[in-house]
Amino acid sequence: MFLLVNGTTGESMSLSVAERKLLAEEWCQRAKGRMDNVIIHAGCMSLKDSQDLARHAADIGADGIAVISPSFFKPRTAESLRKFLQEVASAAPALPFYYYQIPSLTGVNVPVRDVIEDIEKLIPSFRGVKFSGSDLLDLGQCVSYSQPRWSILYGVDEQLLAGLAMGANGAVGSTYNYIGRYVNQLISAFETGDLIRARTIQFKIQELLGYAIKLGFDLGVNKQLMAKVSGLFLGPPRLPVMPCSPAHAQLIAEKYHGIFV
């Protein structure tokens, strides 16, 4: 099982480098011996900061790093994105490296398949992709090209079943912090060939997320649901993310309990 520290849900992009290091250290210490893999997200707008975070992850004994593309200055070609990732990876060459794709937030639309072409020549430590886009032509071509030691993890929670059908070999998603149990059931059903059951669970997740999206689903809502459903109190989000209104949180929690009795 993977643990991804300082990812999107962790609001890493809203933290200072020092804050990110502190969190990484805490998680590495506490997870030792309890989780298989602690992956630290090291991506940020600045190559220099990303390299600093990669080096730090190696120093504190993380099991791997993941890197998002910069998104203020967006790479316009696979070539520039690959160079950026290579420069970060080279700061922690011994750590397994994952490319973290999430085009809805970054606005970077370089096909992942183009990024991973012969990527081990540039990044020998490359071990996979967190694919959080909805372009399943691209996902399929990544799976088709994937090497045995790579993981292609799918990250769009509301259509996980489609990602699994297309061959993704795992899932990473923010809502799994509170519906993780059902996601595990979905994956088990899929793996045993029980598509009817997998679909039934997927539809429930869609019903919940579809409802939340209509109310204005974002990280603030997500955090509130973690608190309401899983009892994980994480404090309020940092600006510009706004806290979820108590009224909305209540409605979504009720919907959750109505769907997953």
Place this chain on the structure above:
Amino acid sequence: MFLLVNGTTGESMSLSVAERKLLAEEWCQRAKGRMDNVIIHAGCMSLKDSQDLARHAADIGADGIAVISPSFFKPRTAESLRKFLQEVASAAPALPFYYYQIPSLTGVNVPVRDVIEDIEKLIPSFRGVKFSGSDLLDLGQCVSYSQPRWSILYGVDEQLLAGLAMGANGAVGSTYNYIGRYVNQLISAFETGDLIRARTIQFKIQELLGYAIKLGFDLGVNKQLMAKVSGLFLGPPRLPVMPCSPAHAQLIAEKYHGIFV
């Protein structure tokens, strides 16, 4: 098996109403007794023309009609789209009615799930959707809501497997005019639970379409491939669609033969 006349590949939107009627008549005559279902696409920019085409389809003995949303003036709400579809359907109330969704061409982003809410109260002849979008949250919610007498047909060829996993009960696509054999194999493999095989075929289709897309895939290319691969000579497309350059057609045909030996 369905036959969809005057759809996108048939360039219906580039035809006059008289030309569309002529084609519909020819197909109805020639398909009688040979195809289960001849569905005539009756959608156009003008409600009045759409009603005219719906009435005509009933007159010539078609088995159903399908209707695309107008896309110059785009419906802004499910309500206005539902009213438009209702007005067309009411011109041929005895014919099974299908809503034909294809947001990449129409730019209409009303969720299909919102369109079909209690739709039989407005359109008693409603029988399904050709869903040609990539929003699988919407697709899943449509499947989940679908009635036994409805068909939810998926129309994004390069990710058909994802549509099937999400519960679509059929496929309609332009490339099936020349890779239909492989698509049938994909669907059979999926239905017998052989996901590995289904995925292998899907990846081949993706490889072909991914290649064609990089060269500039459009209706002109599609028609050229029908000629090259299936021997269906359909003549050149009508402006503003341009014919495929012979050089590109050759490259794509070679790719096709390299993949599907």
Place this chain on the structure above:
Amino acid sequence: MFLLVNGTTGESMSLSVAERKLLAEEWCQRAKGRMDNVIIHAGCMSLKDSQDLARHAADIGADGIAVISPSFFKPRTAESLRKFLQEVASAAPALPFYYYQIPSLTGVNVPVRDVIEDIEKLIPSFRGVKFSGSDLLDLGQCVSYSQPRWSILYGVDEQLLAGLAMGANGAVGSTYNYIGRYVNQLISAFETGDLIRARTIQFKIQELLGYAIKLGFDLGVNKQLMAKVSGLFLGPPRLPVMPCSPAHAQLIAEKYHGIFV
């Protein structure tokens, strides 16, 4: 002064070809001797219908034709769009020809400057552009390239002053049916070098349109305002355009009267 018949506000795209011909005839008859120029819009999705309408415009003595790009199948290059326009123009070679650009509705983003390059070699009757986009780099390059016998008319009402500054030599806009008096004042002020006054009027128009946009500005609202403000009762719009709710129409009319006392 130009009169554009069967344009966007006239909902031409929602009419049948026969209805468009009827309207064109009525306008040509009634405007004879009263307007300088009756331009008939002949564009539609089908090249064949567009040619039919162009020929008809010539037959009934129109002073010119304007043509929008097809937008279901979108031209992907200037070349295909130019060929389409050429084919329509050639059906009425004696009539002055205008290209009618409105990317927010068509989704066609071919730069106008590329369309008009050496255009008189393809369309000897070419006389100008109705430019209804917000890309002022493109507008400026069109003005810079424009020939003395051409008109570059600007069609984004809420930023007309910017279009005039960039060198547009006229304005065509749907809201001019009810705020035409103020637009004439704006243009006069601009032409006499009184930018302060031109700006004051432009800001008032922006205040009105900005307010209407927040309430959901569309053709239905526009028609209601024509009725409320100018006393031009045009009947309800055709689906999929919905009529403006009386409540919204009232609010916008009040805003109008508050701004333009």
Place this chain on the structure above:
Amino acid sequence: MFLLVNGTTGESMSLSVAERKLLAEEWCQRAKGRMDNVIIHAGCMSLKDSQDLARHAADIGADGIAVISPSFFKPRTAESLRKFLQEVASAAPALPFYYYQIPSLTGVNVPVRDVIEDIEKLIPSFRGVKFSGSDLLDLGQCVSYSQPRWSILYGVDEQLLAGLAMGANGAVGSTYNYIGRYVNQLISAFETGDLIRARTIQFKIQELLGYAIKLGFDLGVNKQLMAKVSGLFLGPPRLPVMPCSPAHAQLIAEKYHGIFV
């Protein structure tokens, strides 16, 4: 005259906080007594870092700060963006504060007019906006609402004349580092009412930028032009921005010299 340090052209978003402080210090020291106004850009993804940079700007004697919206987590409402800006401003309450808008890079589409509503109640030090968007309805409404002590500076170089016509009272742009002389001529011509001359210069700038955009205009090209045209050698850009190819730089420089003889 304003000097904006650590803006977009300065690649501030690709720098670490320490690097940004170093640059700010250098510029403040060297500009003292030579420039009217040294404005330090303090915006970044993290509120905490932005506050740190704002405080630092005050400490080193800057004349003001400018702040871009965070763009990984995008503010979804004017309210959340206003709160973010307020929190940064409050870290340097004595410094004049400017909101730096550039939606093409941030993807943040909150109307500026909504941001500045009664803004001095939240940010007493508010002094204006760098408006780098193409929505001139929004720009006009900002100018119309602007207070005498505010500056509304326009930042889309290829349509500066439109911004001036709409009432912007200044210009900030990256290309002004090498075509500044012509921009000053454009502004002078505009201010003396010579629109013909202003337009002639604007068209030349458009011809250059239009040409560069077709070749793939970005920050790397911009920097190369600064070197080629103004002799300002700034070193290569930092990844993910790629350096301009020598061939492209040569073509654009030739175009420049052909236009501005």
